[in-house]
Amino acid sequence: MSNCLQNSPPQKKKATMANRQNPLRDGLRLKRTPQPSTLIILGATGDLTKRKLVPSLYSLYIDGFLPQDFRIVAFARRDKNDDIFRNDMRDALREYYGEIDDANRMNRFLSLIHYHRGDFNQPEPHVELAQLLGKLQDERGITGNRLFYLATPPSTYQAIINNLGAAQLNKSPSGWTRVIIEKPFGRDLGSAIELGKVVDSVLTEDQIYRIDHYLGKETVQNILVFRFANGIFEPIWNRRYIDHVQITVAETLGLEGRGNFFEETGITRDIVQNHALQLFCLFAMEPPAAIDSNAVRNEKVKVLQAVKQFRESDVDELVVRGQYAAGSLMGQQLPGYKEEEGVATDSATETYFAAKFFIDNWRWADVPFYIRAGKRLPKRVTEIAIHFKNAPLQMFSEKARSQVGSNVLALRIQPDEGISLRFDSKVPGPSSLIRPVTMDFRYGTSFGQKPPDAYERLLLDALLGDATLFTRSDENQMAWKLLDPIFNRWNQLGRIELPQYQIGAWGPTQADHLLRNDHREWRRL
Ligand code: BG6
DSSP states (O other), X not given: OOSOOOOSOOOOTHHHHHGGGXXXXXXXHTSOOOOSEEEEEETTTSHHIIIIIHHHHHHHHHTTOSOSSEEEEEEESSSOOHHHXXXXXXXXXXXXXXXXXXXXXXXXXXXXXXXXXOOTTSSHHHHHHHHHHHHHHHHHTOOOOXXXXXXSOGGGHHHHHHHHHHTTTTSBTTBOEEEEEESOSOSXXXXXXXXXXXXXXXXXXXXXXXXXXXXXSHHXXXXXXXXXXXXXXXXXXXXXXXXXXXXXXXXXXXXXTOHHHHHHHHHXXXXXXXXXXXHHHHHXXXXXXXXSHHHHHHHHHHHHHHBOOOOGXXXXXXXXXXXEXXXXXXXXXXXXXXXXXXXXXXXXXXXXXXXXXXXXXTTTXXXXXXXXXXXXXXXXXXXXXXXXXXXXXXXXXXXXXXXXXXXXXXXXXXXXXXXXXXXXXXXXXXXXOEEEEEEEEEHHHHHSSOOXXXXXXXXXXXXXXXXXXXXXXXXXXXXXXXXXXXXHHHHHHOSOOOOEEETTSSSOHHHHHHHHTTTOOXXXX
């Protein structure tokens, strides 16, 4: 079972194939080809494998980025064999990759996949896995470079890591061993530290790849380019010019069969602790000394260290949570959260989160950062919207400025990838009316194609041993530390009835009050 189902509606990936003429893919082309290796996916019958991992691997395969000698071992509990699993993946490619223009090539790719049945919570199947890997290597006469991918529920990580260690799979007799661990890594600071200890007792830090797939998104990487490759933004990127910032991660999807997983996490652990806080850090960090893995991660950690810690007594005022109730979205009548499969009928798990954060440093003192994330909202959109301060003096009459808003720079992470700037303009004609207009950059228009999937980039980087786009242990722990007072307060409150919002609404009304109390409003998306 996967813990990281993507919210993207099954995007047909014709774009990826056509992307071979694309400058973004040319960037990927500059990379070396990874060494011969085997990818072992634990929890391979889950959604992540079929929706994201296998389509991304196929894309890398077609583009010639996978090594000559590459195998995939799918490790899961269900009763399947190589043929059945390959057939499942054939269906998955048809559904999630898009048009397959060369069936023979797809079959050659599928023949690289082996199925290993076993319960990854038990030690024995790992010993058998070690034997299978040894056998595959002997047959091919290659070195034993191994990349493990934990696409399993977070509650299984400790057992799996221990089992890998006990079966001596934490190091390969003849090559490197790396382990990709899906988020969330821990469920609060204490458990993240504890899990970290288990992982550290079996693996070294350079073997661990904590994945947050947002970091593999082109638009997320572009935040650094936008800020630090251009000269004009730095002077205004601070409290003197910025009134406040809104970070939104909105999804239309609900649980997609992941009720058990979501009950363990809620939106705060599933999206805020990682994806939303990564956007926050990249937006707010100081320029790094260099664009390398340590310098960038050091600056991100400094942002988290400077965030004003919530006091438990402030949580009720500064943090809003909610849960979706039955309603209709895009013409479809949908069940409420508590009616979903795998969810307790009295669940107090939040499907919506909104909060106000402050960063106590010279750049950002007193600038509110409003972060919201939710499932079953009216629209799928992730963006960072920077609301600038108004002009110091209003020279135009209130009447003329009837529709005027502040200047907003929006970094659109998805799905309409791009950047836009809203500013006021005179309406043409004899009147002196003023209206906001938008200046727009779109990836699709400027680069001719949509960016490749984040998982392609991250899988390739892990095979190449480049950890820049993976999160570091201190970064992960600081993010938990920041959220811990919120979890503590919620634990004190116990299983209460959470504020409800109807499916298709922008969260509970309390979320609007959070901004209204500050005489602001959420951006209408
Ligand atoms: C995953 C979460 O990490 O991110 C999912 O587990 C969520 O719940 C998904 O739907 C969103 O990813 P994306 O790339 O579609 O925004």
